[in-house]
Amino acid sequence: MPTAIAVTSADLVLPAPDRHTPGAALLHPPEQHDLEAALAGTSALLERHGHVVALVPPWLPRPTVQRLHTVRAILETDRIALLDIDLPPLGTALLARQLRQLSVCDFSPGVIASAARLLSHYIFAGALLGSVAKLDRVRVPVGLGAHARSWSPSAQFAVLAHPTPYLAKLGSAGGGRTGRTGRGGSHGSHAGSHGASHGSHAGSHGAAADLPAGPDFATHLTFARGQLTSDWVAAELAPAWQVQGVLENPLPAASPAWWGTPKLVEFAAGIPDLSVLYQLVASVRREQCRWCGLELIGDRCGFCAAPLTAPPPSEGVPTSTGRSRP
Secondary structure (H helix, E strand, O other): OOEEEEEEHHHOOOOOOOOOOOOOEEEOOOOOHHHHHHHHHHHHHHHOOOOOOEEEOOOOOOOHHHHHHHHHHHHHOOEEEEOOOOHHHHHHHHHHHHHHHOOOOOOHHHHOOOOOEEEEEEEEHEEEEEEOOOOOOOOOOOOHHHHHOOOOOOOOEEEEEEEOOOEEEEHHHHHHHHEEEEEEOOOOOOHHHOOOOOOOOOHHHHHHHHHOOOOOOOOHHHHOOOOOOOOOOHHHHHHOOOOOOOOEOOOOOOOOHHHHOOEEEEEEEEOOHHHHHHHHOOOOOEEEEOOOOOOEOOEEOOOOEEEEOOOOOOOOEEEEOOOOOO
């Protein structure tokens, strides 16, 4: 059986793109399952799949995060990876689907777990917001002017939270801007070298010149509507980014709190093609974790969180010869 990819809410499970992609495992929060049920369910997952890779975004409630760590500690297992991935809710769901796609490939559990950090760099996550008054300044810088304009009942803001913060107030026609903070970026050179093409050139689409810069590799875009009535994402952003497909999905329950308003349309764009995802991960050199022995890519193990290289010894720590380093 493939490595289990787990999430903490059913609304973070996007539809499978094909019949080969498995579903996601659901690790229920404390208010839904008691500790005994959580232990039994996780044990069954480990018995059936061997390893579990769970996404643990920082916006999860503290009791949910504590429950995950408690279960892993009680089971005394090193076969559960709890991955700290800082993406908005819909971006998190998109990353989980990509990992589900990769789980059926010939990658070891350690490679799949550490691939999450790599793949997250190629996810463009944002939202159309009716207000930025409560948008966390740490996530996306919001100037005083944008805060003031948030009080207008007809205000709409195009916001990109990842990979590079971007904020622009859209004009009354749905395009153009009257204010901007930050600038969208591109992380697509690596993915593009593996056959993903047809990049986005937002500046060539008239009013779309002030939209956040999109990926320069092939993507599909998923969006979810909150309490904001607008077709901007599908009608303007998707063509400007030249996405290869658009899918509407129900809004994750955590999205209004993450974006600071229920008046939103959240969106996330990512690589849909399994062959491109596979080549992207396979092209990275594999190492062996010096702590748990699992394979990994990148600089940190997804299961035990040990860095690839040992930190330099502190001053005065004895060396292998018994002498202290100067």
